[in-house]
Amino acid sequence: MKTMIPVFSRPARSLCLLTACGLALLTTAAPVRAGNFDQHVLFDNALATGPYPYAETYVVAPSTLEQINGNASVVTDHFVSPPNALRLKWESAVGGDWRVTLRAPGRDWRKFAMLGDTLAFWCWSETEITAANSPRVTLVDQHGRWSTTATFVKDDVHLPAHQWVRVKLPLGKADPLYGDTTDDAFRVADTVGVSFTQGLDDGAEHTVYIDDLVVLDGDSTDRTPPAAPTGLTAQGYEKHCDLHWQPADDDDLLAYRIYRSWDGKEFQPVGTQRGDWTRYEDFAGEPGRHAYYKISAVDVEGNESPLSAVADASTRTLTDEELLDMVQLGCFRYYWEAGHPNAGMGPEILPGNEQMMALGGNGFGVMALIAATDRQFVTREQGAERMLKIVRFLAKADRFHGAWAHFLDGRTGKVIPYFGKYDNGGDLVETAFIIQGLLAARQYFDRDNPAEREIRETTTRLWHEVEWDWYRKTPDSDVLYWHWSPDHGFHISHPLIGWNETLIIYLLAIASPTHPVPASMWHTGWAGQSPRHIAYRQGWSRTTQGDHFTNGNSYYGIKLEVGEGNGAELFFTHFSFMGFDPRGLRDRYTNYFTNNRAIALIQQAYAIENPRKFAGYGADCWGRSAGVNSGGGRALPRDDNGTINIMASLSSMPYTPAESMAALRHFYRDLGDRTWGPYGFYDGFNETQNRFDKDYMALNQAPIVVMIENHRSGLIWKKFMANPEIAPALKAIGFQPDK
Secondary structure, X not given: OOOOOOOOOOXXXXXXXXXXXXXXXXXXXXXXXXXXXXXXXXXXXXXXXXXXXXXXEEEEOOOEEOOEOOEEEEEOOOOOXXXXXXXXXXXXXXXXEEEEEEXXXXXXXXXXXOOOOEEEEEEEEOOOEEOOOOOEEEEEEOOOOEOOOEEOOOOOOEEOOOOOEEEEXXXXXXXXXXXXXXXXXXXXXXXXEEEEXXXXXXXXXXXXXXXXXXXXXXXXXXXXXXXXXXXXXXXXXXXXXXXXXXXXXXXXXXXXXXXXXXXXXXXXXXXXXXXXXXXXXXXXXXXXXXXXEEEEEEEOOOOEOOOOOOEEEEOOOOXXXXXXXXXXXXXXXXXXXXXXXXXXXXXXXXXXXXXXXXXXXXXXXXXXXXXXXXOOOOOHHHHHHHHHHHHHHHHHOOOEOOEOOOEEEOOOOOEXXXXXXXXXXXXXXXXXXXXXXXXXXHHHOOOOOHHHXXXXXXXXXXXXXXXXXXXXOOOOOOOOEOEEEOOXXXXXXXXXXXOOOOHHHHHHHHHOOOOOOOOOHHHHXXXXXXXXXXXXXXXXXXXXXXXXXXXXXXXXXXXXXXXXXXXXXXXXXXXXXXXOOOOOEEOOOOOHHHHHHHHHHHHHHHHHHOOOOOOOOEOOEOOOOOOOOOOOOOOOOOOOOOOEEHHHHHOOOOOOHHHHHHHHHHHHHHOHHHHEEOOEEOOEEEOOOOEEOOOEEHHHHHHHHHHHHHHHOOHHHHHHHOOOOHHHHHHHHOOEEOO
């Protein structure tokens, strides 16, 4: 039986501000602020029911434990935070053992510091829980250290059956019975998961439902609920309704709960959203449904606000063009609504460090801003204002012989040496990606007003200040190098050798009007065929196919002129080609447009063959590229772990319009409730593992927007290629028209 809520009356209907094309016009959004969610929550919901890939199981007979493919189950028949909860079903027998270890997704590498000293969770049990039959509970930190052990209850206390009860266990406090054997003790701040293990062997079957596992301050006595959310609006699409509201200003806000009604009278809980996001996508089913919504706010202590005013919307069948509008708008929101208040850029990854700005992903974000402005998702004045904030930030940020670092602190513009102490200087690849975007913006924002003049002037100055020739390391070097540090020089010494994402670096370095490199470096660096170049390609691809830059083999009957192995990462075909238009051009090696098309078609053909028999793969479910859970696509099937990167196929739309559109329809219409969220499509999914991650990356969201736009109008290609420095560089390299 699902948790029920009271019936609420229906206030007046809320309306969305619509553009002529029926899409919600984005206003200047309040920036996403760091919330409490990542500092407290270990589990609240999963995108998919069934086996939960982050809850691993272990069992020794004669004890028993319900498990699916080695995981605990997520179910929808009981929950506190809708729409689902974890279920543990066990029998603890003499001599046996069982364990369920749940880890919060990505917490090991995101490194959020937990706030509190007490583990709290809601529990609903089929039978009474006592100290004699309770599982044991421990927290685990990122170093593999364990907290003290507790049971749900102790002494003569019990948890009643068939009732939701909130359990609080002070696992961060010292155990009065024991001392530590080492000073290297467990720290609650470093918590990444929680483990439930067999307690006493009572030999009885038990089933409990666990929801909302959080770490909090056990001494808190707060019983005051937050204020009701305001400004709720709803916009209907084909399979879902997009809900948006004003951010609550409660300091201890944790989450929002979503309530839906089909008649405007009886509202049921259907979803939960983290408290630092103010948008939710409710998949209401088939087109032609009318839904009514209210939302509430919940704080860390579990106090829930009254419900908001109502908003309603209807779903309807969308054409392919409308689906493309929807996807571009949704993915663009990542940069607009999550944009940093000082830098104007989108964060590297969400959930993640909201202060860490990746230059490459935001070079793509600049081009997404151009597309969004041209499609009137934002006004031209709004687009220019955001662009001006970005170039002003870049002009004041740390630079190293004109190049920016991979990551900058959005508050200060200072370098963040995320990859280690040697990574505290210039990154030429990230710099090229941002310059590619800035040059497109210089051509787009061409009006004679103060804001757009400053955009053009600042962009030109930044472009001229990049010392591409410095990154040769020596005046006679035949390659460019990725990094330079003011403290460690060229210690990393990573040469830029294709085939990979570095084509645009050589093009811009050759095109530079102030610090150019010889056009011959296209052939000695990017496409070099020296023993060093061959060894480099063999080193990461582990194949001799294509190790001389050119390939010449056919895969699935598709000829591949350039690329290691059977085509490599699909992002190689995107990152350098968002501004650079390869259509109708050929250097001495290939036509990069037709070569990119071949790589995409090979990937689709691989998914159809599906040699490793992963779930879901097929003609409309393909695309291997780097991502949160992806092994990459550099060699198939070697690197294939069953994960589809959604950006990979959608950003290939200029090369494979029919195949990419089929993938888009499938990702949205068949999998949308697990793959689509507030900022468009998530990073990726793995149906074999039942893993659907709620992750967004700057390197994913913008390429989808930009490459769909290049497919539809060629806008970004036109603007970048219009820069007067590009055509002479291509001529110097030796590009020729290719019919």
